[in-house]
Amino acid sequence: MLRIGYVRLRDRRSTDDTVTLKSAGCHVVRAEEPEALSGDASQVLSSILDFIGEGDQLVVTRLDQLGGSGRAVLEVLDRLEERGASLFVVEQDISSQGLGGQALRAALQAVMAVEPAWTSRKRKGQLAADEVRALQAAGVGPVEIARRLGVSRMTVWRKLKADA
Incomplete structure (x- = not known):
């Protein structure tokens, strides 16, 4: 069984x-630089999930290393199961195998059920004024426009005011 460690380098704790992963018996530890991350998309994690084989184990220190949402973590668990591999979380001492794995999956599904489908907001400047205008022309109010586009109401009001 190959134990592959994965860490997102975000702060001193991540270093x-x-x-911790090496002392947990990982044969290989792969680290992701912050610049390489775009939301939950991770090239290093994706390559690990493509490479990992049956009976192997992905090891992380905390679940948040796998993504910023319950949905992202569940996707990783699904990909591991497809490959016949498992997950081990060092700090919580939990594995995706056995009863603990079933409990972990149930907890993540419960979290996913209450978290919104969009988990990240658009950054300032990314919202095109034509998107706001098109929705307003279709009769959609500013509050609903903000909800649909995943931005604050104030951002919508600013775009509308700029066009006036």
Whole structure:
């Protein structure tokens, strides 16, 4: 069984996680630089999930290393199961195998059920004024426009005011 460690390097604690993963018996530890991340998309994690084989284990220190949402973590669990591999979380001492794995999946599904389908907001400047105008022309109010586009109401009001 190959144990593959994965860590997203976000802060000083993440650097310590690399040492923790090595001491947890990981044969390989792969780290993701912050610049390489775009939301939950991770090239290093994706390559690990493509490479990992049956009976192997992906090891992380905390679940948040796998993504910023319950949905992202569930997607990783699904990909691991497809490959016949498992997940082990060091700090919580939980595995995706057995009863603990069933409990982990149930908890993540419960979280996913209450978290919105969109988990990240658009950054300032990314919202095109024509998107706001098109929705307003279709009779959609500013509050609903903000909800649909995943931005604050104030952002919508600013775009509308700029066009006036």
